Amino acid sequence: MPAPSSAAVPAGALAAGRRGRAQGPLGVPTRGTTGVDRLRRTDRWLAGPGAALLRGAADPLVVDLGFGSSAVTTLHLARALRRVRPDVEVVGLEVDPARAAHAAASLRAVPADRARGVSFGVGGFELGGPVAGRRPVLVRAANVLRQYAAADVPAAWAVVTGRLATGGLLLDATCDELGRRAAWAVVGTAGPEQLVVSVRLADLTRPSEVAERLPKALIHDNVPGSRVHALLAALDAAWARAAPLAPWGPRQRWLATCRGLRDAGWPVLDRAPGGGPRRWRLGELAVAWSAVAG
Numbered sequence: 001m002p003a004p005s006s007a008a009v010p011a012g013a014l015a016a017g018r019r020g021r022a023q024g025p026l027g028v029p030t031r032g033t034t035g036v037d038r039l040r041r042t043d044r045w046l047a048g049p050g051a052a053l054l055r056g057a058a059d060p061l062v063v064d065l066g067f068g069s070s071a072v073t074t075l076h077l078a079r080a081l082r083r084v085r086p087d088v089e090v091v092g093l094e095v096d097p098a099r100a101a102h103a104a105a106s107l108r109a110v111p112a113d114r115a116r117g118v119s120f121g122v123g124g125f126e127l128g129g130p131v132a133g134r135r136p137v138l139v140r141a142a143n144v145l146r147q148y149a150a151a152d153v154p155a156a157w158a159v160v161t162g163r164l165a166t167g168g169l170l171l172d173a174t175c176d177e178l179g180r181r182a183a184w185a186v187v188g189t190a191g192p193e194q195l196v197v198s199v200r201l202a203d204l205t206r207p208s209e210v211a212e213r214l215p216k217a218l219i220h221d222n223v224p225g226s227r228v229h230a231l232l233a234a235l236d237a238a239w240a241r242a243a244p245l246a247p248w249g250p251r252q253r254w255l256a257t258c259r260g261l262r263d264a265g266w267p268v269l270d271r272a273p274g275g276g277p278r279r280w281r282l283g284e285l286a287v288a289w290s291a292v293a294g
Contacts, residue, residue: 025124026159027066029096030147034068036076038179039142041198042171043080044282045184046138049274051084053137053167060088061136063127065160066144067092071103071120075110077140078118091131093123100129125159135165142173142184145216153217161189169193174213185215185289192217192289194269195228201250201283207235207257218292228292235261235285255280267291 046054046062054060062081064074074092081088094100103120123129127136139160145153153172160170166189173184180200185192195218197210211222211232218228238260245253258280262268267288269275275286 025093025095025122025128026126027095027124027144027156029094029099030066030068030144032069032094032096032099034070034073035177035179036072038175038177039073039076039140039173040179041175041182041284042140042142042173042184043077045196045198045284046077046140046171047080047084048279050138050169052273053169054081054085054088057085057137057165059134059137059165060085061131061134061165062088062090063131063136063139064090064092065123065125065127065139065141067094067099067103067120068143069099069102071106071110071118073142074103074120075114075118078116079114082117087117089117089119091136092118092120093127093129093131094120095122095124097122125156127160127163135163135168137165137168139164139168139170140173141170143175145172146174146219148216150216150220153215157187157192161187164189172215172217174215174219176213181210181213183210183213183215185217186286192293194274194286194289195292196284196286198282198284201254204250204254204283207239207285208232221292221294227294231266231287231292234264234266238264251281254283258285261285 064077067074074090078090092103100120100122107115119130121130145156170187171184172187173182175182182198184196186194186196199210214222222229238257241260242253242256245256255277258268262270269286272278
């Protein structure tokens with residue numbers, strides 16, 4: 001779903017999502033555009049740092065919330081997660097019944113091995129419809145809250161995380177149209193835990209290019225004097241200091257950048273599974289949410 005420069009859904013829309021209805025999905029339809037491999041960076045994270053949760057889950061349920069106008073991103077997520085947990089169940093939820101019906105119908109044309117464990121239904125932040133009453137271990141909401149007002153974000157997080165399995169996580173993610181720049185909040189039942197940025201290193205000019213893809217909870221705070229602005233400035237500075245490594249490729253320069261940011265005192269995750277060189281080599285960087293909150 002494309003991430004517009006300003007909220008496409010009016011403030012208060014989350015609270016008004018059920019207005020006039022006794023029951024039904026919580027939320028309003030977003031723009032809904034999807035793209036092949038657009039969400040590959042979140043797929044890779046969920047099948048990496050998120051894998052331990054999935055492996056240990058009694059009910060290996062994952063929700064792709066607000067999957068958009070086609071089944072493609074949900075199918076790709078299931079493909080990535082089956083490598084971790086072959087019996088994973090991935091359910092795509094959409095507020096728009098027409099989108100949910102279209103995605104469900106499209107499964108008939110998908111080979112059985114790709115469609116295994118995948119289903120679609122009508123649901124919103126309340127995680128209703130086909131997953132009502134169950135507690136998913138992972139929920140991805142990609143380019144969904146980007147289109148709401150910032151004031152709606154805490155309520156949306158609270159609704160979703162209140163329905164997670166013990167230790168479960170929500171990824172509130174935003175990315176560009178090709179999936180080359182992405183950022184997401186990792187949110188647990190006690191609140192946001194991490195900010196993760198993930199970029200394609202081959203065409204990176206400076207790390208702060210990801211600023212346009214910050215999650216909704218942060219994007220309007222990216223002004224001088226804020227913590228997130230300071231983080232991006234420090235990341236750019238570390239990237240500039242690592243310029244002598246450019247002849248050895250952008251990956252080596254990024255590794256040095258991540259180490260430089262950590263050594264400057266930022267709470268960079270530098271140990272597996274959520275951080276460290278293995279994740280950095282993928283163009284990722286994760287920091288504790290406390291580094292950017294407020």
